[in-house]
Amino acid sequence: MTEKRKETKMQITRNESPHQCVCHKRRSLGALSFHSHVKGHLITLGEGGRRATRDESSFRHGLVFSERPVQTREKVRLRIERSSSSWHGSLRVGFANVSPEKTSVPPLAIPDLTDCELYAATTLPDSACEPGSEIEFWIDRLGCLCTRSSDGTTSRQSTTLNIHWPTWAMIDVYGQTTAVVLLGSKKKGLIRTYTSCPALTHNTHENDDGGFRHMSKEILNSMSLQEQRNHPPKNTGLETFNCEDCVVCCSNVSDTLLSCGHRCVCGPCAIRVYDKFGTCPLCRQCIRLVQFN
Structure with missing residues (x-):
């Protein structure tokens, strides 16, 4: 040797690690983090690529994408960590059929990306984006973008996304929302619920x-x-x-x-x-x- x-x-x-993470279990979901290279120029990543923080000098340039594609009905979970009273509006979440490496990152997700049928995003209400609030969003079998927040707010809107193509999660850390943390993801199966591991070193x-x-x-x-x-x-x-x-x-x-x-x-x-x-x-x-x- x-x-x-x-x-x-x-x-x-x-x-x-002496403790195996859930990614090592059969048919579990893969690790989930933000893409380390494709992001808005005011975004700083931390906590192993799970925390995205936008500089408060602007309400724009806060786009981030998932490192890997997500599955249909895989619910991406995140928590609002910080907000600022200097700006109005709040977090936008959605999905893209285009690889982050092939995406030219604009200042905003809506309408800069959503004008193209290969991207879809929705704006979350300010009441659902207070610090400490948790959000989950996913694409269902019909290609609809679904969201649910910890205050009970839900939404579902149709999209032009192709669920048979690779799909990446897309988060715009916009407006008053200045920092979010990925909590992982989960997907309900016939027998059990499969979960991801947010760690990158396993x-x-x-x-x-x-x-x-x-x-x-x-x-x-x-x-x-x-x-x-x-x-x-x-x-x-x-x-x-x-x-x-x-x-x-x-x-x-x-x-x-x-x-x-x-x-x-x-x-x-x-x-x-x-x-x-x-x-x-x-x-x-x-x-x-x-x-x-």
Whole structure:
């Protein structure tokens, strides 16, 4: 084992928590945070990308997006942390069918983005946006944007969003609302309610899930591409679907196995897909585990 591999293994071990987060449970939702690079220029992120604070010098330029796509009926939950009496109006929430990386961030969500049918947002009433108030919002099976606040206020409006396309949560920290915190998300199933984990640094042990490693983005980025290609494969017991060429770059061999069972991307593209989209290019399931060849 080379010194670099030893160092990487030690880094993974140090970041592992003695308590597994809910993301390690079968069919649970992935981690949820704000996108670290695509945001309004007055926004500052904190608490591992879960807190978004807008500078009070303006009521605009407070747009943030979720780091990963969210599912239909996945209820995104957040709490109002701070407000300012200097401005009027309050938080806007919604969804986008366009990846944050492909979005030119304007000053406002409404109407700057919502003029396009691939974006939808709604304004929450000031009474529902007092500090300490909690909000949850989601897209239902009919593509309607639904909201519910802790004071009992609810709303439902039709949108032009395509629920079969990847959809990112969109929050405009607007007006009197100056700081919000993501509390995670939840989705009700037939038997149980699935929840997300807001933490970004969580990993499984090497012998969990048939030898897969669940790595944070910081660890993925710290590993060289050569190290990822040399990561020894293990028998996962999954029925896999193999593509000869990477479906992303169409040049490298698809030698990387995703948690959904698809071996359809190369090592470098697996990192890019995980970082930018968080879902398999073929089936759109969340990527929770990756095995490099």
